[in-house]
Amino acid sequence: xxxxxxxxxxxxxxxxxxxxxxxxxxxxxNMGPRFDAAAVYTTNQVVAAPVIWSRxxxxxxxVRAAVLNSxxxxxxxxxxxxxxTHHTAEKVGELLGISSGEVVVCSTGLIGELLPMPKxxxxxxxxxxxxxxxxxxxxxxxxxxxxxxxxxxxxSANGSEFAGIAKGAGMLAPALATMLSVVMTDAVLPxxxxxxxxxxAERTYNRIDSDGCTxxxxxxxxxxxxxxxxxxxxxxxxxxxxxxxxxxxAQLIGDAEGSTKTVAITVTGAASESDAVEVARACARNNLxxxxxxxxxxxxxxxxxxxxxxxxxxxxxxxxxxxxGVHVAKESAPFEDKNKVSFADRLVTLEINLNVGSSSxxxxxxxxxxxxxxxxxxxxx
Numbered sequence: 001x002x003x004x005x006x007x008x009x010x011x012x013x014x015x016x017x018x019x020x021x022x023x024x025x026x027x028x029x030n031m032g033p034r035f036d037a038a039a040v041y042t043t044n045q046v047v048a049a050p051v052i053w054s055r056x057x058x059x060x061x062x063v064r065a066a067v068l069n070s071x072x073x074x075x076x077x078x079x080x081x082x083x084x085t086h087h088t089a090e091k092v093g094e095l096l097g098i099s100s101g102e103v104v105v106c107s108t109g110l111i112g113e114l115l116p117m118p119k120x121x122x123x124x125x126x127x128x129x130x131x132x133x134x135x136x137x138x139x140x141x142x143x144x145x146x147x148x149x150x151x152x153x154x155x156s157a158n159g160s161e162f163a164g165i166a167k168g169a170g171m172l173a174p175a176l177a178t179m180l181s182v183v184m185t186d187a188v189l190p191x192x193x194x195x196x197x198x199x200x201a202e203r204t205y206n207r208i209d210s211d212g213c214t215x216x217x218x219x220x221x222x223x224x225x226x227x228x229x230x231x232x233x234x235x236x237x238x239x240x241x242x243x244x245x246x247x248x249x250a251q252l253i254g255d256a257e258g259s260t261k262t263v264a265i266t267v268t269g270a271a272s273e274s275d276a277v278e279v280a281r282a283c284a285r286n287n288l289x290x291x292x293x294x295x296x297x298x299x300x301x302x303x304x305x306x307x308x309x310x311x312x313x314x315x316x317x318x319x320x321x322x323x324x325g326v327h328v329a330k331e332s333a334p335f336e337d338k339n340k341v342s343f344a345d346r347l348v349t350l351e352i353n354l355n356v357g358s359s360s361x362x363x364x365x366x367x368x369x370x371x372x373x374x375x376x377x378x379x380x381x
Contacts, residue, residue: 002136002152005161006186007031007225010135012142015123017071017109017116024071025123026142028182029096029131030064034226036189037063038197039104040205042218048075049082050105053089054219057104061194063223064102066182067092068143069120070167072109075216084117091121095128106180106219108145108167140165143180146375148255153247157240160187160230166248168255179205179252181220183244188231189224196238197222204245207277208364209284210256211372220245253364254346258371261293261348268360269353275312276361279352282310284365293348294367298341300328307352314354322351 004010012026039058041051057063067088074081085105093100107115140150144167151166168179190196201220222241232240254262265283270276283289286306292299300321307319321329324343327336348367 002154002163003134004136005163005184005225005227007033007227008184008223009131009133010139011127011131012135012138013123013127015069016119017069022144023138023142025069025120025127026067026139027092027124027127027131028066028139028184028223030223030225032225032227034188034224035062035064035102036193036224036226037061038189038194038222040198040201040220042215044214044216044218046076046216048073048107048217049077049085050074050107051217051219052082053085054104054106057101058221060101062102063104063221064098065092065096066104066106066221066223067124068106068180068182069115070108070143070145072107072113072115073111073217074107074115075111077112077114080114084115087117088120088124091124092128095124104219104221106217108143108180108217111216136163136165143167146257151248151251151255153244153251155240155243157187157232157236158230160185160228160232162187162240162244164244164248166252168252179215179218181205181245181248183220183222183241184225185223185240186225186228186230187237188226188229189222190231190234190237192234193222193224193237196234197241200238200241200245204242204249207362208249208253209281210253210366212285250364253366256366257375258369258373259366260346260369261343261367262346263293263348263350263365263367264362265350265352265365266360266362267352267354269355269357270359270361271313271357273359273361275354275357276359277363278312279307279310279314279354280361280363282306283350283352284363287368290365290368293343294369296343298323298326298328298338300338303350303352304329304332312354313356315356318355320353320355324349
């Protein structure tokens with residue numbers, strides 16, 4: 001069993017929210033001595049009741065517990081849905097002896113259906129009675145929906161420990177994904193932890209783009225207990241968070257629904273980092289390109305066509321494309337033999353040099369497969 005950082009305990013069980021009988025409800029408690037927090041949420045204007053609640057909670061930068069459920073998103077559920085979120089936070093507060101205003105609530109699953117609150121209330125009582133420090137595996141499994149494997153990442157920094165969990169396999173797009181993620185550390189978080197965490201989220205979770213779809217429930221939460229007594233420099237904290245969140249983001253795209261390929265799109269020679277991201281994202285969201293990758297077709301013309309749709313500075317006659325190490329296009333024209341490109345490995349590397357600057361960025365995506373279409377055509381059945 002994998003352990004949580006000092007100052008944390010958690011637990012999970014099957015409350016009956018999933019027809020499969022799998023784990024679907026978890027509580028993570030920060031026992032202190034500090035209760036520092038930062039969070040990043042979806043940019044979708046249609047948001048779930050838990051996001052509305054949790055945004056208000058994390059404004060105070062103090063979080064003593066997080067409760068997460070799979071098996072239902074509690075999104076687009078009207079006033080009753082928000083009341084259910086409120087009741088959930090109140091129940092956790094009552095069970096742990098803390099304020100409900102310091103409880104983050106997260107839900108994931110099908111949109112537009114109310115949660116079975118009697119099952120959740122009973123489940124919370126059972127979970128709260130069995131919280132322990134070696135629960136990292138269980139809590140990571142309790143938030144899974146269409147995920148085929150749990151996502152866990154850990155690291156250490158100068159005597160402090162970090163552990164993170166995440167879920168998500170579809171609707172993976174910047175801002176964030178259909179994902180929930182909780183990162184815990186026993187380090188003492190600085191007053192600017194929110195700024196650091198926002199930067200990290202932008203360069204990890206927001207650099208994966210499976211299908212261009214943005215969910216209603218995305219929540220990434222950072223909790224710091226300070227139990228190690230270690231205060232990291234801003235650079236050390238950012239590095240540790242990049243390790244954990246970067247690993248989780250890579251695991252998310254590697255488990256994208258029905259995918260057969262993971263694609264790393266790196267844009268170099270851009271006028272700015274934002275331009276590089278814009279170009280990479282245009283390619284990540286191009287269905288023709290993603291179909292070509294699924295079919296093992298080294299169709300670099302689709303790469304250039306996708307690049308050209310981006311709102312970024314470029315010289316359309318001077319773009320280089322390297323596909324799985326083969327320089328298939330130079331100065332926007334044929335170069336090396338595209339038939340040298342091998343698609344034998346799951347990882348596909350696509351490098352695009354705009355040749356107009358010195359900035360770069362990488363966005364991760366996946367191919368567009370038959371299984372992706374099938375899985376998402378039957379999601380609610």
